[in-house]
Amino acid sequence: MDSEEKGAADVIQVKAPEGDSDSIDEQLIDEYLTMPKRARDRQFLDTASAAEIANVSQRTIELWIGSRAIRAVLVGRKYQVSLPSLISYIKSRSRRSKE
Numbered sequence: 001m002d003s004e005e006k007g008a009a010d011v012i013q014v015k016a017p018e019g020d021s022d023s024i025d026e027q028l029i030d031e032y033l034t035m036p037k038r039a040r041d042r043q044f045l046d047t048a049s050a051a052e053i054a055n056v057s058q059r060t061i062e063l064w065i066g067s068r069a070i071r072a073v074l075v076g077r078k079y080q081v082s083l084p085s086l087i088s089y090i091k092s093r094s095r096r097s098k099e
Helices: 003-009 026-034 037-043 047-054 058-066 083-098
Strands: 044-046 072-075 078-082
Touching: 026 072, 037 044, 037 083, 044 047, 044 083, 047 058, 047 078, 047 083, 058 078, 078 083
Parallel strands: none
Antiparallel strands: 044 078, 072 078
């Protein structure tokens, strides 16, 4: 393996779910990829952590991602949820329940 091939193997793979190319959030992917790791760890959560914060199941988080209620990127086989998006969605649900 030459150095060019080795460098490509070190790149994080970010993609949309199979058969769902419309759900690619290019802006969020760009943010994720350009953010330093420390900042990325503060701005993105795995689905288990997002579920804990929202006090819902992990499956509910996945449904919210699928319905585009919250923003997330698929890194490898796992979603990374945008924390600002999750907070905004929780607040909007809270406002609607008070009405």
